[in-house]
Amino acid sequence: MADFVSSGWSIYISAVTTVSILFCVWLCWVLASKKAAGSSVETTGHVWDETLAEYNNPLPRWWLYLFYITIAFAVGYLVLYPGFGASKGQFGWSQVGQYETEVQKAKAVYEPLFTRYLSQDIKQVAADPEARAMGERLYLTYCVQCHGSDARGSRGFPNLSDKDWLYGGDPEKIKETILGGRQGMMPPMAAAVGEAADVENVANYVLSLSQSGHDPAKAALGKAKFGACAACHGPDGTGNPALGAPNLTDKTWLYGGGVATIIESINKGRSNQMPAFKDLLGEGKAHVLSAYVWSLSNGSGSKVAQH
Ligand code: HEC
Ligand code: HEC
Incomplete structure (x- = not known):
């Protein structure tokens, strides 16, 4: 032992x-x-x-x-x-051995219920009410604690029911997120921006991108300093799904849209992790769950198919 x-x-x-x-x-x-x-x-x-x-x-x-x-x-x-x-x-x-045998047994029974959907496109799966119900149960078991029972997230935990995506909202991207997890990393940027006043100016510039409340004079001064952010958030601030760098031009905020919060993001950086579920769920369940999550912001797949 x-x-x-x-x-x-x-x-x-x-x-x-x-x-x-x-x-x-x-x-x-x-x-x-x-x-x-x-x-x-x-x-x-x-x-x-x-x-x-x-x-x-x-x-x-x-x-x-x-x-x-x-x-x-x-x-x-x-x-x-x-x-x-x-x-x-x-x-x-051993207890572990007994647990593993039971898990194997359960998998043999339940896995096929999920893997039969693997041959279908995720959008097609989303159109199947039975699959969506299965996906919802998985969501309620594995995802609620972080993304909320209505999937609208909270501070630091992204909303999964809107069309704003850090890593992209294609069904395949969602599945990639679920299977492999995600690690969002923004380094502390204060040194790259300059003095405290410069940081405040950039923060105001960031707010101006989404027409949120800001000081126009400070924002004008901050614009030049945004170059330090462009590599990840893009020159126009619309973000980069390959890095999980959020779009700064909309009013959807992961951490909050006040000037103080944005200054905090710039000074301290941000690090945020979505755990990988590959081992826990396996491919079949992740497929069905992706269909459910995708359907939250796209309606049921059938409705979308008519467009
Ligand atoms: C321990 C908390 C936690 C759990 C449990 C969790 N997530 Fe996440 N999830 C996060 C965090 C934090 C992020 C944001 C990562 C980042 O900022 O880079 C995230 C991001 C995501 C994204 C990407 C959102 C986007 O805008 O691109 C999806 C999709 C997602 N989660 C789905 C799920 C699903 C489905 C489950 C259930 C299997 C789940 N998550 C369980 C914390 C969690
Ligand atoms: C190395 C890439 C990188 C650079 C450079 C960078 N960021 Fe970020 N930024 C990110 C990532 C990734 C996140 C999301 C972190 C997370 O998932 O928690 C983020 C998050 C943010 C947020 C939070 C957004 C929200 O929705 O709450 C703000 C504000 C922000 N960045 C502003 C800036 C500014 C201003 C600069 C330049 C001074 C900058 N970033 C430079 C990668 C970067």
Whole structure:
């Protein structure tokens, strides 16, 4: 068992187990052999209600044999199953092994329900109400905690029900996101921009791109400094889905659209991770889930197909 940090623990546990079992055997043996010879039975010396005394008789035989049976059971158990220090037991059973067998069994039963959709285009899958319902259940199990029960996200967790995408909203892109995860990285940019005043000016320029509340004089000064941002957000600020760099020209914000928040993004940078679900879900479930997520911002696939 690799669970022990050192073989010392295994030896310690084996020793404690052996001593305990031997102690039980010894205890039974002492209790059995202490059978009072002859007719006179000693009392324990306790007396209640003036005359009620407790005899010190040995255990009845059948009771004693029950104890021996439990001891034999324990020894048998320790031979067959893990429990004696690091011993794996003759059966080689383990909780992990049992869990994995059960997962394999469940996969064999349920996987085909999902993999049969693999031959269909994701938009086509999205048109199938049954597949969408399956996708919704997957969403509610694996995605709600971060993207919300209505899929509208929250600060730092993108909205999946609108048409604004960090990494692109094509069904294939969504599937790529789900399978492989995403890591959005913006380095701290204050040094590249200049003084605190420069950072504030760029922040105002960023806000001007989406006609959000800003100071036009500061924005005009900040425009030249936006060159430091263009490599990722594009010269016009519309973002780059290959990097997950958000579009700064719309009013959809991952972290908030106030000047203070934008200054914070510039000064500290941002790092954000969407975990990969390839191992947990497998291809079939990811396919069905992608169809559901895509349908959130595109209506059901059938409606789209009519356009
Ligand atoms: C632990 C939190 C977490 C969980 C769970 C999670 N996500 Fe995400 N997801 C994120 C974060 C954070 C981002 C944004 C990553 C970034 O900013 O680069 C993201 C991004 C995405 C995107 C890209 C959005 C865009 O605008 O391009 C999609 C699609 C997505 N998640 C779908 C899912 C689905 C489907 C599930 C359920 C299987 C899921 N996520 C589970 C945190 C999570
Ligand atoms: C190396 C690429 C890179 C550079 C350079 C960069 N950014 Fe970013 N920026 C990103 C990425 C990627 C994100 C998304 C981070 C995330 O997913 O959490 C982001 C996020 C932001 C956000 C948050 C947007 C929102 O929706 O809340 C703002 C604002 C921002 N950047 C502004 C700037 C400004 C201004 C500059 C130049 C001073 C700049 N960025 C330079 C990659 C970059």
